[in-house]
Amino acid sequence: MIPLVVAQITDFHLQNNPDQDYRGFNVEQHLDRVVDDLLLQTPAVDMIICSGDLVHHGGPEGYQRLSRRLARLPVPSYWIPGNHDDAQLMLKSGDQQGGQLNQRSVVAQGWAIILLDSTASPDGQGGGSLSSTELAFLEQQLQQYSTHHCLVVLHHNPLPVGSNWQDQIMLANADQFWAVLGQHHSVRAVINGHVHQASDQLRGEVRVIMTPATSVQFKAGCQQMVLEDDPVLRQPAYRLLTLHRDGQIETSIKRVEG
Template sequence: MSQRVLQLTDCHLPAEAGTLFRGQDADARLAALVDSLRKQPPFDTLLLTGDLVHHGGPDAYRRLLTLVRPLGCEVYWLPGNHDEPAAMHAADPDGQLGAKRIDLAHWTLLLLDSTANPDGRGRGELASAELDWLQQTLSELDDRPVLLALHHNPAATGSLWQDAIRLGNPDALAAALAPCPQVRALICGHLHQAQAQQFAGRPLWCAPSTAVQFAAGCETFTLETQTALSTPGCRWYELHDDGRIDAHLLYLPAECEESVVDV
């Protein structure tokens, strides 16, 4: 059997439901995407990879969990640069959602916090302690395939404004992965667009946002205007028992968004 892992990212739920984020109702868009995903075969695990709430409090994170609950799978999250760790903790006082290591039947998922040393513009970094934890954990997992998740993209995309706010210490991450072939792939968010790249000799997949998409390859901030690429989206991954991984990309059909507010 294989494991089906769903990635939702960059939800940007506002502090109050109904408040628009860049002209869109982020709650309504996420709800519509979840409703569409319920028509898929069930997922085993949901990873929420950062920028889940846009500077909101615990109630906004609880609202997020209510919106994804119909998917009926195990949920884990990691922070992005717009998240409030204290509010995340208040919404998850037992720390179950913030688990950093998730052991599945044949795979292990490792979740990294890439929000160290913020610069106020969105750039990320892996703290030394985070890198030490990663190296120690990987040393214990030499016989299990690993999928690594973080918020900030470690590879440049050619979008100048976004490359300035990507992961700030990708070389340190690459060095930590160099002796660890069990890490089969990496996934991230942050870009608000689908990307399929390579990092440290491994596949790197970025999922689109559940809220709004940014146009790729731009010098300055630009919203995506192509209809097929501007709707809410996500990725899901099929983790095979033999260590293979298949990545799938899904956008919500435009006709499913009739109730979503645009201004």
């Protein structure tokens, strides 16, 4: 049986002006390297999931440039917002692909991929929550796809990563999120962005998989924000997930030259 292969790319932090750096790096070029690498992976990759912080200042230009870049890839892409995004503007400015950005779940090969917006009740520091509407949507989707294997996607990490400054801005209502998931046994994994580093944890039977950014990486296990200085770990990166029919997940991180 053919598995479903998903590429997760996250945290592009595109600037309004493409020549402007983000934390000392040209993140526009970093994204280009990743898209070039993805082009080599297709047609093995079935879809792209962009898991938030697509732009840094919420302006329309970055979304339009992102849309043009992803149009190079012969597969659909699905976008969710992060704390740096403007969700309404994102949908309006980026949707040149026939309405895929308004699609909140994707069902294929025995899997249901549920896309959430975790940017409600922002704390101004980068944190965010799932609104009551969003939690109800998650509940409804898990009921609807109870016979599928489910993959839940959101920007904010629902588990801490062990960095003090980042654990303060994780998903604020993670308890409510886990309470919904606890009522269902079809969720195989949760994937998120936001942390700009790799992590693969288990909470009960649910795998929680976090993915490095295309833009810049944050060093793990720090009290305050420290940019990754390891020559390999600091490279722009993305994640490949192979979703098998039996619910197993194989995953790997692809790092590209910055």
